[in-house]
Amino acid sequence: MEKLILIKVGGRIVEEEETLRQLLNDFAAIEGYKVLVHGGGRSATKLAARLGIESKMVNGRRITDAETLKIVTMVYGGLVNKHIVAGLQALGVNALGLTGADMNLMRSDKRPVKEVDYGFVGDVREVNADLLAALIHQGIVPVLAPLTHDKQGNLLNTNADTIAGEAAKALARYFEVTLMFCFEKKGVLLDANDDESVIPEIDREAFDKYVEQGVIQGGMIPKLENAYQAIDAGVKQVVITQASEIHQGKGTIVF
Amino acid sequence: MEKLILIKVGGRIVEEEETLRQLLNDFAAIEGYKVLVHGGGRSATKLAARLGIESKMVNGRRITDAETLKIVTMVYGGLVNKHIVAGLQALGVNALGLTGADMNLMRSDKRPVKEVDYGFVGDVREVNADLLAALIHQGIVPVLAPLTHDKQGNLLNTNADTIAGEAAKALARYFEVTLMFCFEKKGVLLDANDDESVIPEIDREAFDKYVEQGVIQGGMIPKLENAYQAIDAGVKQVVITQASEIHQGKGTIVF
Numbered sequence: 169m170e171k172l173i174l175i176k177v178g179g180r181i182v183e184e185e186e187t188l189r190q191l192l193n194d195f196a197a198i199e200g201y202k203v204l205v206h207g208g209g210r211s212a213t214k215l216a217a218r219l220g221i222e223s224k225m226v227n228g229r230r231i232t233d234a235e236t237l238k239i240v241t242m243v244y245g246g247l248v249n250k251h252i253v254a255g256l257q258a259l260g261v262n263a264l265g266l267t268g269a270d271m272n273l274m275r276s277d278k279r280p281v282k283e284v285d286y287g288f289v290g291d292v293r294e295v296n297a298d299l300l301a302a303l304i305h306q307g308i309v310p311v312l313a314p315l316t317h318d319k320q321g322n323l324l325n326t327n328a329d330t331i332a333g334e335a336a337k338a339l340a341r342y343f344e345v346t347l348m349f350c351f352e353k354k355g356v357l358l359d360a361n362d363d364e365s366v367i368p369e370i371d372r373e374a375f376d377k378y379v380e381q382g383v384i385q386g387g388m389i390p391k392l393e394n395a396y397q398a399i400d401a402g403v404k405q406v407v408i409t410q411a412s413e414i415h416q417g418k419g420t421i422v423f
Numbered sequence: 424m425e426k427l428i429l430i431k432v433g434g435r436i437v438e439e440e441e442t443l444r445q446l447l448n449d450f451a452a453i454e455g456y457k458v459l460v461h462g463g464g465r466s467a468t469k470l471a472a473r474l475g476i477e478s479k480m481v482n483g484r485r486i487t488d489a490e491t492l493k494i495v496t497m498v499y500g501g502l503v504n505k506h507i508v509a510g511l512q513a514l515g516v517n518a519l520g521l522t523g524a525d526m527n528l529m530r531s532d533k534r535p536v537k538e539v540d541y542g543f544v545g546d547v548r549e550v551n552a553d554l555l556a557a558l559i560h561q562g563i564v565p566v567l568a569p570l571t572h573d574k575q576g577n578l579l580n581t582n583a584d585t586i587a588g589e590a591a592k593a594l595a596r597y598f599e600v601t602l603m604f605c606f607e608k609k610g611v612l613l614d615a616n617d618d619e620s621v622i623p624e625i626d627r628e629a630f631d632k633y634v635e636q637g638v639i640q641g642g643m644i645p646k647l648e649n650a651y652q653a654i655d656a657g658v659k660q661v662v663i664t665q666a667s668e669i670h671q672g673k674g675t676i677v678f
Contacts, residue, residue, distance in 0.1 A: 219474070241502050242501040242502045244501070245504070246501020247493060249501075250578055251578070254572040254577060254578050265500075266519075269518075270518070320513050
């Protein structure tokens with residue numbers, strides 16, 4: 169199978185001109201098949217504030233009421249996604265911006281209300297990657313926004329890491345997929361205060377140990393659980409790194 | 424060649440739940456290959472107002488400064504486009520929302536400053552419909568937002584009628600295209616005060632005569648000029664009608 173790299177970048181990178189420009193240049197320089205998945209939370213929070221809407225977060229997840237859904241649809245599906253697409257086109261990358269509603273790429277269920285009512289937030293149930301894979305083979309570079317739909321007419325706000333993981337798993341049927349998560353640090357750190365203490369490789373046993381020891385904590389735990397789920401489903405490897413290093417092969421390799 | 428119908432609907436239709444639902448039902452009921460092009464000006468104006476940004480129009484065209492470009496990118500490319508896509512998916516139509524930046528579908532030049540500086544407004548220069556036509560043949564129903572790009576990283580606000588005309592012309596190489604413009608009336612009216620006075624057919628000679636007589640005036644003139652340009656470029660016919668009549672074959676046929 170041919171290789172494909174699927175890169176997920178968070179909001180901070182894509183929402184500032186300077187870091188975005190660098191990211192797009194680095195991404196454009198990657199050879200072969202590729203997919204970009206982006207966030208956009210900071211822009212959503214900013215727009216919400218300007219509209220007098222309070223952004224409520226629980227466990228790092230946005231509570232998405234009807235008004236907030238409109239905001240994330242505008243920001244993720246429109247502003248951020250199309251800005252990236254236009255930027256990549258300028259670099260000769262034939263980008264195509266997509267949400268999970270487009271081509272019925274990702275269908276999700278509205279998250280059931282338990283202790284927390286997350287509102288219009290989706291848990292992915294079904295990924296239809298046939299057409300996506302065919303487009304990639306034709307030279308298209310998909311740019312995925314963190315939105316899905318329920319196939320009943322509703323868009324649903326969906327975590328960008330989840331989108332990346334689900335897309336990677338579905339594309340693993342067609343490609344040898346490397347899933348790369350970019351965040352602020354150069355990788356998973358052994359010492360949170362030492363940016364150079366990147367753990368080069370983490371297997372499952374090491375992961376359990378690091379969690380037990382408190383070395384890996386907070387938002388990094390679901391990120392790695394997500395990674396192992398992807399590997400179980402056929403993804404070749406997961407790399408956790410910094411956006412500025414995406415074409416250098418550095419970071420933490422999770423396997 | 425196989426038939427394709429390309430329908431352009433204005434903002435009013437797609438921005439209110441009731442009329443949108445009706446439109447999507449009617450559109451879903453149309454058999455064969457189809458494309459939807461939408462506006463969204465009212466939502467853009469509304470969002471701009473909430474953000475304290477004044478909407479300036481000249482000759483019915485929006486003056487698009489940097490802030491306004493962000494607003495139309497959010498509203499056209501995100502809010503309206505993805506809402507339509509999700510709505511069509513619920514009806515079993517495999518919709519794909521696109522701007523001109525996606526797959527480099529439409530490249531435009533920023534309109535030169537003459538008497539008016541329209542700002543980030545695009546005049547379409549190049550349409551790449553190969554992939555679009557292939558997708559349509561695979562059952563995809565494109566939903567086009569009125570945005571293009573300049574292939575230098577900038578999105579440009581572009582009149583939805585123009586998008587429809589340019590897409591229709593480019594698709595005329597692959598399909599026998601009917602281009603349908605929907606607006607508030609049942610067609611081009613002989614008497615503006617009589618909604619039933621629809622002119623069933625207008626050829627070029629009649630058009631010139633009606634303009635001279637003042638029967639056809641205002642925004643209808645560029646709409647019809649647009650129509651004749653499309654016909655000159657290979658579009659089979661242009662129909663001007665009301666959104667509620669799109670699958671009835673009524674309205675004014677321009678040829």
